[in-house]
Amino acid sequence: MVKRVARTVRKYSKLYLLFVKNCILAEMEYRANFWMGIGVECSWLISKLLYALVFFQSGIDIYGFSPDAMLVFIGMHTVMTGILISFFWPNFGRMTEYVRTGTLDVLITKPVSLQFIVTLRHFSFGTLIPNVIGGLVMIATGLIRLRLDIGWREISAFAIFVALSTAISYGLFLLPNLLTFKVVEMGPINMMMSQMQEMNNVPMIVYSKWLQFAGIYLFPLFAISNIFPLFVLQQADPGMLAAAFLSPVVLLLAIRWLWGRAIQSYASASS
Amino acid sequence: MNILGKYGYAFLLGFKRTMEYRLSFFLSILSCLFPMVIQYYLWTSMYAHSTDLMIFGYSYRQMILYVLLASLLTLVVSAGFEWEIASDIKEGGLNAVLVRPLHYFLYRISSFLGGKLLQVLLSLAVIAALLMVYPSIAGQMWQLRDIAWFAAALLNGVVMNMLIFYCLSMLAFWISEVWGVFAGFGVVSSLFSGGVFPIEVFGVVVNRLLDYLPFKYIVYFPVNVLTFRVTGTAVLEGIAIQLGWMALLALLAQVIWRIGTKKYVSIGG
Amino acid sequence: MSILVQHLTKHYEYYEKEVGLRHSLKNLFHRHKLIKEAVKGISFEIAPGEIVGFLGPNGAGKTTALKMLSGILHPTAGDASVLGFRPWERKKAFKRQISIVMGQKNQLWWDLPANESLYLNKCIYELDDRAYADTLDELVTLLDVKEQLKVQLRRLSLGERMKMELVAALIHQPKVILLDEPTIGLDVLSQQSIRHFLKQYNREKQATILLTSHYMQDIQALCDRTLVINHGSLVYDGPLTHIRHADRHIKRITLQLYDAVESHVLEQFGRLTVHKGLQATLEVPGDELKRVSLLLLEQLPVVDFTVEEPPIEDGIAELFKRVAVVR
Numbered sequence: 067m068v069k070r071v072a073r074t075v076r077k078y079s080k081l082y083l084l085f086v087k088n089c090i091l092a093e094m095e096y097r098a099n100f101w102m103g104i105g106v107e108c109s110w111l112i113s114k115l116l117y118a119l120v121f122f123q124s125g126i127d128i129y130g131f132s133p134d135a136m137l138v139f140i141g142m143h144t145v146m147t148g149i150l151i152s153f154f155w156p157n158f159g160r161m162t163e164y165v166r167t168g169t170l171d172v173l174i175t176k177p178v179s180l181q182f183i184v185t186l187r188h189f190s191f192g193t194l195i196p197n198v199i200g201g202l203v204m205i206a207t208g209l210i211r212l213r214l215d216i217g218w219r220e221i222s223a224f225a226i227f228v229a230l231s232t233a234i235s236y237g238l239f240l241l242p243n244l245l246t247f248k249v250v251e252m253g254p255i256n257m258m259m260s261q262m263q264e265m266n267n268v269p270m271i272v273y274s275k276w277l278q279f280a281g282i283y284l285f286p287l288f289a290i291s292n293i294f295p296l297f298v299l300q301q302a303d304p305g306m307l308a309a310a311f312l313s314p315v316v317l318l319l320a321i322r323w324l325w326g327r328a329i330q331s332y333a334s335a336s337s
Numbered sequence: 338m339n340i341l342g343k344y345g346y347a348f349l350l351g352f353k354r355t356m357e358y359r360l361s362f363f364l365s366i367l368s369c370l371f372p373m374v375i376q377y378y379l380w381t382s383m384y385a386h387s388t389d390l391m392i393f394g395y396s397y398r399q400m401i402l403y404v405l406l407a408s409l410l411t412l413v414v415s416a417g418f419e420w421e422i423a424s425d426i427k428e429g430g431l432n433a434v435l436v437r438p439l440h441y442f443l444y445r446i447s448s449f450l451g452g453k454l455l456q457v458l459l460s461l462a463v464i465a466a467l468l469m470v471y472p473s474i475a476g477q478m479w480q481l482r483d484i485a486w487f488a489a490a491l492l493n494g495v496v497m498n499m500l501i502f503y504c505l506s507m508l509a510f511w512i513s514e515v516w517g518v519f520a521g522f523g524v525v526s527s528l529f530s531g532g533v534f535p536i537e538v539f540g541v542v543v544n545r546l547l548d549y550l551p552f553k554y555i556v557y558f559p560v561n562v563l564t565f566r567v568t569g570t571a572v573l574e575g576i577a578i579q580l581g582w583m584a585l586l587a588l589l590a591q592v593i594w595r596i597g598t599k600k601y602v603s604i605g606g
Numbered sequence: 607m608s609i610l611v612q613h614l615t616k617h618y619e620y621y622e623k624e625v626g627l628r629h630s631l632k633n634l635f636h637r638h639k640l641i642k643e644a645v646k647g648i649s650f651e652i653a654p655g656e657i658v659g660f661l662g663p664n665g666a667g668k669t670t671a672l673k674m675l676s677g678i679l680h681p682t683a684g685d686a687s688v689l690g691f692r693p694w695e696r697k698k699a700f701k702r703q704i705s706i707v708m709g710q711k712n713q714l715w716w717d718l719p720a721n722e723s724l725y726l727n728k729c730i731y732e733l734d735d736r737a738y739a740d741t742l743d744e745l746v747t748l749l750d751v752k753e754q755l756k757v758q759l760r761r762l763s764l765g766e767r768m769k770m771e772l773v774a775a776l777i778h779q780p781k782v783i784l785l786d787e788p789t790i791g792l793d794v795l796s797q798q799s800i801r802h803f804l805k806q807y808n809r810e811k812q813a814t815i816l817l818t819s820h821y822m823q824d825i826q827a828l829c830d831r832t833l834v835i836n837h838g839s840l841v842y843d844g845p846l847t848h849i850r851h852a853d854r855h856i857k858r859i860t861l862q863l864y865d866a867v868e869s870h871v872l873e874q875f876g877r878l879t880v881h882k883g884l885q886a887t888l889e890v891p892g893d894e895l896k897r898v899s900l901l902l903l904e905q906l907p908v909v910d911f912t913v914e915e916p917p918i919e920d921g922i923a924e925l926f927k928r929v930a931v932v933r
Binding site: 103 | 367368371374375379382383385386392514516518521522524528534538
């Protein structure tokens with residue numbers, strides 16, 4: 067039993083590394099496209115910095131969080147956005163195409179998890195770099211200006227929370243995309259999702275209490291960008307930390323079940 | 338074809354397409370909501386923790402009114418046809434249009450406007466509703482004359498934005514990765530046109546720069562006309578500047594089109 | 607039995623689309639649902655190592671049937687067993703032993719060179735290095751695409767791409783191979799080499815092959831046995847030669863005249879099926895073709911003259927009428 071699990075883990079890790087390698091190679095083929103992508107991400111970075119600028123220009127402390135603290139939130143959001151659009155969006159965006167061109171049919175017949183191959187096959191290297199670098203710089207700048215330590219404790223906390231937030235992002239943003247199997251026009255749904263993601267442009271403390279509650283415990287959108295900053299600023303309560311660990315589990319299980327249902331309905335409804 | 342004429346027909350087709358993708362339509366309306374929500378909460382908490390009653394020269398109610406109106410007007414002035422024009426240029430669809438007795442831009446715009454009609458009507462309806470809720474902010478009631486000035490400023494803003502994106506779309510003649518230009522430009526332009534924050538938030542230096550660019554006249558100026566932050570001769574000045582930009586951009590568009598199609602035809606389409 | 611199909615049925619729902627602005631507005635709020643019967647209770651058996659053709663006009667249900675046998679679709683009713691598995695249960699062990707190739711749809715990844723795509727398949731099917739290398743070498747040699755392995759897929763010609771697809775499809779040595787329109791859109795040379803390859807592969811590996819096509823030549827070259835499907839039902843199951851009898855080698859001549867000719871004159875040359883203005887279409891038996899053509903060109907004011915085989919729909923329509931006779 068353990069051996070089988072180990073073999074499966076090995077198989078899927080190997081496959082994923084191949085996916086990443088192949089995508090980077092393919093991306094490097096289109097030099098102009100690659101640099102253009104970097105340019106676009108930089109303009110998004112600029113827009114996020116402009117949000118930060120608003121806080122700094124106003125000089126206002128919200129609930130005791132200074133503009134420097136805000137920088138940590140915006141930085142985390144930038145890093146997580148980078149991860150979302152590099153690892154997951156290139157795949158979620160292609161799902162409609164897979165259905166339309168019949169590629170999904172071919173993938174169904176392969177002895178590999180359909181969810182794995184559909185949601186993780188593509189990876190965008192160019193969009194990752196500016197966002198991760200920019201985000202890390204923002205977080206570090208904020209923490210330094212606040213005279214807080216950046217030691218092993220903080221760095222490992224960061225790594226753990228990034229992993230948890232990545233899982234939450236995967237689950238949350240895949241959810242509406244499961245409609246692909248029924249609805250042809252996914253563009254507006256994805257647009258709505260990216261608008262929702264914009265809500266993390268500002269720290270969640272600006273929102274009302276019940277909205278914050280919903281955003282952490284019911285639909286963990288805020289959990290993605292806010293829990294780590296709150297933790298490192300020593301403002302996170304235990305409930306939030308528990309949610310940070312539990313929501314990925316709940317979401318991933320829900321996705322697994324819903325995915326099965328969606329594919330079932332696809333196989334029964336089409337020709 | 339009937340009384341509509343060919344451009345009227347393109348308009349109608351654009352409208353019909355909205356009907357087909359009904360989910361698409363409902364959701365595009367809904368997606369306007371999020372920026373409004375974000376801005377509302379942002380400024381509410383800013384003002385709640387501010388020692389001053391005025392931030393960046395706006396009172397709380399003025400700020401909220403600004404961000405809500407700006408959000409709606411951004412939807413009204415938004416383009417989107419640049420993708421189709423770019424793909425026409427890159428994939429040779431332009432050939433079909435160049436040989437027909439059709440003015441390309443007018444055709445694309447008619448189709449585009451047809452698709453936007455419902456969206457624009459709804460946005461304007463919401464604006465009207467908003468204003469009925471906030472009548473006291475401006476300190477005065479709206480006369481027909483005020484609405485007329487606003488309409489003019491708004492219309493100019495729409496045309497300006499369309500011309501800018503039309504010019505951008507023609508970059509497809511030279512740049513194959515023009516999608517990046519649209520995306521990157523769109524992000525920055527929506528901020529600098531005052532579509533998210535009133536441009537005062539960016540500080541003195543940036544504001545000085547924006548005085549020489551067309552952006553602030555697309556959303557920022559029309560909103561401020563409506564909320565009476567700009568009055569009297571300043572309104573006329575602003576509209577004149579808008580007209581000036583429109584003329585300049587139209588000329589630029591003509592020039593780019595001429596150079597671009599020449600290159601396009603010489604390559605063989 | 608390699609493949610066993612019993613009363614397999616597939617219905618699916620779709621929405622009626624009507625023209626006009628009023629209907630478009632109505633559609634915003636309510637749509638009318640309809641049911642299409644794609645496959646209506648078909649039954650057949652295929653023994654291991656057979657090559658069987660699935661013939662039928664567009665929309666007959668061939669692709670739908672194939673998709674059910676590969677596990678892509680769930681049937682509405684009926685049962686099927688492929689290598690002892692129920693396809694739509696999609697067990698890993700089942701997937702490892704079958705392969706489906708669909709004409710225009712890609713197995714291989716568009717942005718990669720073929721060998722990288724194939725290597726991905728190696729990992730997906732968990733093939734060991736030795737077996738993979740040997741099989742790969744054998745297949746690319748047989749199909750003569752060894753040089754193209756390192757080339758990006760989008761740079762290959764359609765024929766080369768199709769051959770690579772076949773390599774990818776067979777790299778794991780499947781026991782059952784389902785092919786949906788494998789030669790569609792290919793040039794004649796490629797079509798021939800693929801047919802030749804499939805015949806050889808079947809002979810050497812004893813793999814069961816089920817292929818659909820609406821090209822008669824595919825079926826002729828490869829299949830000893832044909833299943834004819836029309837409007838979702840199986841109308842014929844047997845050797846190809848018997849269908850050819852039904853077909854009677856009819857040839858269709860389309861004439862473009864520069865002077866009007868009366869119908870009764872044209873009818874002397876063959877069966878007149880179409881006569882409109884200066885265009886006419888005649889059907890003549892194949893062995894009469896040469897004689898009739900010479901006469902036509904001599905005696906009639908002919909500007910243009912084309913000869914073709916009547917489309918398969920005609921042959922099958924014929925088949926419908928003759929089913930009782932053949933049985």
